[in-house]
Amino acid sequence: MMLFSGENTFRYGNVNVKVSGNTLLFFHPHTPYSYKPLSKKSRGYFCVFKIEFFQENHRLDLNNLSLFKSLSPPVFKLSKTNYKEVENLFLKMLREVKGDYIFKYELIKDYVSELYFLAMKWVPPENLFQAGDASKRITMIFLELIEQQFPIQHKYHQFALRTPKDYADKLSIHVNYLNRSVKKVTGKTTSQHILERLGGEAKILLKHTDWSVSEIASSLGFDDLPHFNKFFRRQTGSTPTSFRLV
Incomplete structure (x- = not known):
């Protein structure tokens, strides 16, 4: 998962997606991806994890996320208010991963789940893939x-x-x-x-x-x-x- 502010080009498989402003992006391990910043002022956060991290005892089933069943790349443009809310969740994950709380990874799983459901609530992903592919x-x-x-x-x-x-x-x-x-x-x-x-x-x-x-x-x-x-x-x-x- 990535949160970016600025101008960037992301590549999902064979498709280039140009984004600007505040953007939340999700990436599936089965789809090759990369990105190129188009502005020196681009900044943001990212979180990478394996599917095994969510394998047991958690409500987020990564194998059945509707986010990845769409033919659209999961790219979400955020308002300033929504950007602050998402940024706060990334900052919480950063604090927890550096801490020594025994259940910190359970908290991080919940923050990831919240990011996913917020994205699904706010805006549907832009339809950038051709449905006939x-x-x-x-x-x-x-x-x-x-x-x-x-x-x-x-x-x-x-x-x-x-x-x-x-x-x-x-x-x-x-x-x-x-x-x-x-x-x-x-x-x-x-x-x-x-x-x-x-x-x-x-x-x-x-x-x-x-x-x-x-x-x-x-x-x-x-x-x-x-x-x-x-x-x-x-x-x-x-x-x-x-x-x-x-």
Whole structure:
């Protein structure tokens, strides 16, 4: 999340968005983004976190935010009054993260939630994407299909859609078309998205369940433990057992 005052150009995937004045922006990890200040007077704040930060016991479900289901980039122009309110929330997060209060991260989660709901209350995002962008629609459905398989809630669960072809068949399109669309919109391959999400779920299960490593491997669709160990090391740089003990 970013709060900027000034003139800047933001790039969401392949789309450039020029903003001026007081602006609140949200960014999804599946969409490449960057920005370029157009004025030396540009200033602001940002907050970056991983989806695991909100994974448990919180009312904000990052997998189902309507903010990211729109074809519009989540860019919100703010009045002076609204800017002050948003700035105050960023300042609160800064104070908490530097403090030693035992529940400071719970407070920060609530501030993030408040930012999201304030944005949805004030103004709908500007419609800057073309609704007819087939690649973007396919990519959004593909990413949603991945998320629909999570969280893994039972050790005997089987992760079904494991390959790009599985998703292409589900969408009734050719796998090459799916691969091209996802790469064009996100800059990553379909396989990268699938494996990264599997890796994220593996970390959650290792940290927050008492399932054995073998049970976790099986629930994520791995035929044997060595295959899962190799996958996890490639994704994280450590073995599942070592990660669990940290």
